[in-house]
Amino acid sequence: MASSSLSIKSCMNATCGVSTSNSGGWRKGWALRSGDFAILCDNCGSAYEQSIFCEVFHSKDSGWRECTSCSKHLHCGCIASRSLLELLDGGGVNCTSCSRTAGVGPMNGDEKPNGFGKPKVDNVGELHSASADSQLAAETKLMQLGNCIDGIGTRNLLQLQSDETNGSCRKMKQEDILPPVGEIASTIFSNFNQASNASCQTAKPEIHRTVTAAKDLYESLAQTNLSMSLGSSLGNPNPFPGGVVDERVSSKASSPLQQGPRSRHLLPKPPKSALSMDANAGMVSQIRVARPPAEGRGRNQLLPRYWPRITDQELQQISGDPNSTIVPLFEKVLSASDAGRIGRLVLPKACAEAYFPPISQPEGLPLRIQDVKGKEWVFQFRFWPNNNSRMYVLEGVTPCIQSMKLQAGDTVTFSRMDPEGKLVMGFRKASNSIAMQDTQPSAIPNGVPSSESYFSGVFENLPIISGYSGLLQSLKGSTDTHLSALSKHLHSASGDISWNKSEKQEDRTRDGLLLPSLMVPERKRTRNIGSKSKRLLIDSLDAFELKLTWEEAQDLLRPAPSVKPSIVTIEDHDFEEYEEPPVFGKRSIFIVRSIGGQEQWAQCDSCSKWRRLPVDVLLPPKWTCVDNAWDQSRCSCSAPDELAPRELENLLRLNKGMNYDACKHSLFSFCWKLTCHCSLNF
DNA sequence: AATCTGCATGGAGGA
DNA sequence: CCTCCATGCAGATTG
Numbered sequence: 001m002a003s004s005s006l007s008i009k010s011c012m013n014a015t016c017g018v019s020t021s022n023s024g025g026w027r028k029g030w031a032l033r034s035g036d037f038a039i040l041c042d043n044c045g046s047a048y049e050q051s052i053f054c055e056v057f058h059s060k061d062s063g064w065r066e067c068t069s070c071s072k073h074l075h076c077g078c079i080a081s082r083s084l085l086e087l088l089d090g091g092g093v094n095c096t097s098c099s100r101t102a103g104v105g106p107m108n109g110d111e112k113p114n115g116f117g118k119p120k121v122d123n124v125g126e127l128h129s130a131s132a133d134s135q136l137a138a139e140t141k142l143m144q145l146g147n148c149i150d151g152i153g154t155r156n157l158l159q160l161q162s163d164e165t166n167g168s169c170r171k172m173k174q175e176d177i178l179p180p181v182g183e184i185a186s187t188i189f190s191n192f193n194q195a196s197n198a199s200c201q202t203a204k205p206e207i208h209r210t211v212t213a214a215k216d217l218y219e220s221l222a223q224t225n226l227s228m229s230l231g232s233s234l235g236n237p238n239p240f241p242g243g244v245v246d247e248r249v250s251s252k253a254s255s256p257l258q259q260g261p262r263s264r265h266l267l268p269k270p271p272k273s274a275l276s277m278d279a280n281a282g283m284v285s286q287i288r289v290a291r292p293p294a295e296g297r298g299r300n301q302l303l304p305r306y307w308p309r310i311t312d313q314e315l316q317q318i319s320g321d322p323n324s325t326i327v328p329l330f331e332k333v334l335s336a337s338d339a340g341r342i343g344r345l346v347l348p349k350a351c352a353e354a355y356f357p358p359i360s361q362p363e364g365l366p367l368r369i370q371d372v373k374g375k376e377w378v379f380q381f382r383f384w385p386n387n388n389s390r391m392y393v394l395e396g397v398t399p400c401i402q403s404m405k406l407q408a409g410d411t412v413t414f415s416r417m418d419p420e421g422k423l424v425m426g427f428r429k430a431s432n433s434i435a436m437q438d439t440q441p442s443a444i445p446n447g448v449p450s451s452e453s454y455f456s457g458v459f460e461n462l463p464i465i466s467g468y469s470g471l472l473q474s475l476k477g478s479t480d481t482h483l484s485a486l487s488k489h490l491h492s493a494s495g496d497i498s499w500n501k502s503e504k505q506e507d508r509t510r511d512g513l514l515l516p517s518l519m520v521p522e523r524k525r526t527r528n529i530g531s532k533s534k535r536l537l538i539d540s541l542d543a544f545e546l547k548l549t550w551e552e553a554q555d556l557l558r559p560a561p562s563v564k565p566s567i568v569t570i571e572d573h574d575f576e577e578y579e580e581p582p583v584f585g586k587r588s589i590f591i592v593r594s595i596g597g598q599e600q601w602a603q604c605d606s607c608s609k610w611r612r613l614p615v616d617v618l619l620p621p622k623w624t625c626v627d628n629a630w631d632q633s634r635c636s637c638s639a640p641d642e643l644a645p646r647e648l649e650n651l652l653r654l655n656k657g658m659n660y661d662a663c664k665h666s667l668f669s670f671c672w673k674l675t676c677h678c679s680l681n682f
Numbered sequence: 683a684a685t686c687t688g689c690a691t692g693g694a695g696g697a
Numbered sequence: 698c699c700t701c702c703a704t705g706c707a708g709a710t711t712g
Contacts (some may be wrong), residue, residue, distance in 0.1 A: 047700085335702085342685090343686095344687095348701080349702080389704065391701085447688080585694060684710100684712080687707100687708085688703080693703095694700100694701085695701085696700080696701095697699080697700095
């Protein structure tokens with residue numbers, strides 16, 4: 001890592017009135033949602049909002065700092081992240097060279113502060129350090145999430161991250177930075193180690209960097225969410241106190257390490273203390289993130305693909321009781337055999353051993369599991385000897401699967417309801433979007449996804465390929481013109497979707513998404529279910545990113561001029577569909593007067609005066625007073641402002657939280673990705 | 683004959 | 698090379 005001086009000559013902060021430098025590792029500032037600005041590090045992709053950036057910028061060493069232990073210079077991104085930690089948490093600064101903490105007191109020589117191990121010194125040592133930087137960036141995100149009152153920039157940060165980062169994300173061994181099993185650090189940093197590491201691990205060179213970058217932060221968020229949801233449950237030493245019917249073994253459940261061989265997959269232990277995320281709860285709760293599961297035997301070993309991806313909202317729905325805490329344990333995408341008539345659900349070994357009671361006999365024991373409707377099922381939890389190992393299955397699941405109308409490709413989630421410790425089985429219907437066809441063609445029996453799964457939805461999967469899910473979810477239940485317009489465009493424009501426009505609309509949901517790939521022989525199709533889980537993960541991460549981007553950008557979209565929509569009714573919801581893709585519209589502000597009535601305000605591109613408009617007006621990207629056909633008295637830039645300065649101030653305050661440029665950038669990024677994924681050209 | 687049961691096989695992916 | 702796990706398959710059981 002070079003230690004040449006970093007030249008940050010100016011601050012992007014508009015308030016500061018200076019602009020950023022593109023040199024020295026920093027590049028590109030993006031406007032955050034709040035109107036503040038962020039800057040990205042070329043190396044680690046860390047993004048800093050205004051105040052933090054200013055802090056970095058104004059530091060005497062321009063972002064570089066010398067390690068008090070080894071005297072080496074820390075990288076700008078790292079030090080910036082650490083500066084952020086210091087600012088927000090009073091934490092220390094880790095030297096990426098010697099791993100010691102700089103600036104906050106002495107460290108033991110072999111100590112791994114904050115869970116960071118020493119960077120491995122080998123021919124890829126540089127990359128390891130860089131990856132550590134990514135972790136630091138992830139930490140930064142956490143701190144920002146936990147401290148920014150209005151949740152500034154989280155989604156933008158996602159975008160920032162996904163657009164510009166990951167140059168440093170490289171494949172690395174887990175052992176390089178993870179504490180060994182059994183001594184998993186209990187700090188939040190260990191989680192982020194894992195989060196970042198896991199992402200780097202699975203990142204493949206051929207995967208576009210935006211995807212892996214999104215994954216980085218995605219899993220960082222996963223950790224964050226975990227902290228929110230699991231905090232109350234971590235003190236429960238028995239991961240399975242109440243779900244066991246067989247009393248003779250229930251006592252064993254409290255002995256977490258008596259099971260057979262551990263698998264080698266590592267997972268961080270959730271932090272002991274929950275982070276306060278209230279300020280962002282509303283923002284994060286709907287985000288479907290992979291939550292590293294709660295504690296249990298072998299909890300450190302679960303593959304990320306089994307991490308429960310459940311939103312807080314879903315948790316709440318499952319729980320029902322505000323006094324109960326739902327602890328997501330794991331989830332599994334149903335295979336064809338799982339969802340088949342045999343009634344055997346193969347359980348991931350690590351999950352079974354971690355969260356279900358230990359069984360020593362193949363016969364196993366009956367398990368009582370409650371579904372989301374409150375109905376209680378009893379399954380036989382057992383195993384088959386298999387290659388000197390075990391294969392765990394839940395038998396008798398067919399009635400439950402059928403009652404939930406699940407099929408291959410859908411996801412079942414296993415959670416624990418604390419304090420009673422009851423096992424709860426939830427599910428997510430797989431949206432039969434591109435995802436299903438692209439990554440799990442076999443998941444749909446006969447290749448015909450049901451309309452039910454398409455728009456059903458309590459737990460519709462977010463992790464869908466190429467970001468369509470987010471769009472569809474936004475669409476679902478919405479009559480928003482622009483949403484439907486874009487949706488239609490996406491569908492019609494994506495070349496790999498057989499969206500037959502001449503079909504009846506209800507058929508679209510059922511048949512319109514079939515792919516030729518579904519016509520492959522059954523054997524081949526069914527084989528693909530699990531094997532592409534990794535790809536699914538990557539794609540879902542991308543979807544996640546795109547969803548956020550979309551949310552930010554959606555109100556910039558306008559239907560193309562002079563295009564009349566057709567009304568489509570899907571599951572009792574009316575959608576307007578447009579033959580033409582949406583266009584960027586001018587951003588306006590909608591306000592609701594306390595005395596009643598809504599108003600729309602838009603700013604003239606010429607004189608910058610704000611003009612009142614009817615609420616149903618959609619403005620083109622460029623709009624001036626001359627175009628104000630609705631108020632003849634203010635159809636000229638020479639007309640005075642309708643608003644008093646104070647009113648204008650209030651109006652703009654209402655507008656805070658959205659920055660046109662940021663959104664525009666986001667949307668372009670979004671569209672670009674779609675272009676990559678499905679040859680869609682906006 | 684259909685279904686159930688228990689185990690075997692082999693592809694996929696991680697170490 | 699090893700483990701995991703989706704699924705095949707043969708024998709047992711049931712109707």
